[in-house]
Amino acid sequence: MTRTLIRDVDILTLDPSSTLITRGKIAIDGTRIVAAGESPKDFAPEVVVEAAGHLAVPGWFNAHCHAAMTYERGWAEDLPFPRWLNERIWVAESALEPEDVYWGAALAACEMIRGGVVAFNDHYFHMDQVARVVEESGLKACLAWCVFGIGDDKEVGANLHGTLDFIDRWQGKANGRIRTALGPHSPYVCPPELLQEVAAIARRTNLAVHLHLSESEEQVRNSMDKRGASPVEHLERLGILDGHCTAAHCLVASDSDLEILSHRDVTIAHTPITYMKLAMGACDLSRFESRGIRVAIGTDGPGSNGDMDMMAAIRQTVMLQKHERRDPAALAGDAALRMATRAGALAMGFDDSGEIAAGRAADIILLDMDKPHLLPRHDVVANVVHAAKSADVSHVWVDGRLLYENGKILTLDEERIRAKADEGARRMVSRGMQRVRTYQG
């Protein structure tokens, strides 16, 4: 357990009033922040970090991703969502081996650490492999093994019951840095019986649920035709929304859908770059905000976004709101930063994180602000949202442990991971591939 003092640092606490402390100190004892601003008189640090010219912010929480989809970066370009899934993504994933998930997620971990991500909410397959990466990298994560429930031959590596064994193996492991969730794919693929069973397990075990929800007008129309209920109403009836839930996307939601969500412990994971790249449209986040529905930000997988750059996702969240609503006042920068920190932390069940304040987990990043594109500093929040890049991240601490310092990842062998992942991704797409399920909207 290390005692660290970060000295002479500007601190964007991202507390509810977005307090900015200039040339202050952050004292970390073990996994916790013990002071932000001044350090306690009797604090005797073992490590001192001189951070003049740097800005400390809470690390990013990537609220929805498929880390090992780094293997599908550049693999499914310029296609509409149904063809993207049916012709490319679900084809490649039919050839997925556990080892692919390990190296794919390790590559993602390198990218995320470099970009200041401290935790990710992952939804994929062969999740023991992702858990290994989390354990080794020092990151935090909430891991959900994606299941479809349309026959064991259509699953990847485990059915729902297999994923419960995964949850038993990993919940709370890596000193509490690993959390797990149930991961039904979506109401448009999963039959109601599977969703009901998931809801019953979630109620019994208090586990969170992470799934995809209401991504298009077509999905809503099909749901209304089939069940006389919107996807949100359908989940509500099945009991999926009774507990703690992350719903990725929710791009199409009626006022009555939002009324349901406002009474539930649901986080909407918003991934703007996927929406733009796959031309899926946008949603007005003020409709969620005004009803008190929590919104967090994610990168989604590199098969639909291109990268796992949270700072790009934060900036594009703000841009897309302003552009879509033709309103330059739409979504202030500090609100977007809180979505990418505290809201994501709550979504993943790391309730003690997402702000720089005494008592919080020491999940902190430093940005090197001594760069041409970050001067002058009339408005630090504006500089972070609209000008800073992931490459400006100089330090990353997770639970008080330094994972990254000035270009070097301290926990992973990045060179080996890059080589193994590059080789593995090329091997995967050269295997015999056959789609095992079809998206029908």
Ligand SMILES: [Zn+2]
């Ligand atoms: Zn997704």
